[in-house]
Amino acid sequence: MGESLAVHCRSRWPDRPEREVRGEINQSLFDMLKAGGQPVASSCTAEAVCGKCIVRIVDGADQLSPTTDEERTVLEREGASVDERLACRAQLLGEGVVLSASYW
Numbered sequence: 001m002g003e004s005l006a007v008h009c010r011s012r013w014p015d016r017p018e019r020e021v022r023g024e025i026n027q028s029l030f031d032m033l034k035a036g037g038q039p040v041a042s043s044c045t046a047e048a049v050c051g052k053c054i055v056r057i058v059d060g061a062d063q064l065s066p067t068t069d070e071e072r073t074v075l076e077r078e079g080a081s082v083d084e085r086l087a088c089r090a091q092l093l094g095e096g097v098v099l100s101a102s103y104w
């Protein structure tokens, strides 16, 4: 069992509190969000195809694994901005990550 790390999920609605989801080092954001009961959009099986799992990195981008060419190709196709990542490809490396999604 690895070290447990917290990720904070920020709602677009200011009156809703942030939710904390916990995961392990090198776990994908997708897997930890799913396990923590936080919804993540997807129409592929978390294999960097659909591009629907895009989340915005509000803080702590340096605590995520670097973007691979595979992920970058999907992000560019989807017109993602520089602060967005595929939840199924970004892996957690440390504390301090804050995420948001348009449907939270």
Ligand code: FES
Binding pocket: 041, 042, 043, 044, 045, 046, 047, 048, 049, 050, 051, 052, 053, 054, 074, 086, 087, 088, 089
């Ligand atoms: S779940 Fe489909 S690209 Fe991430």
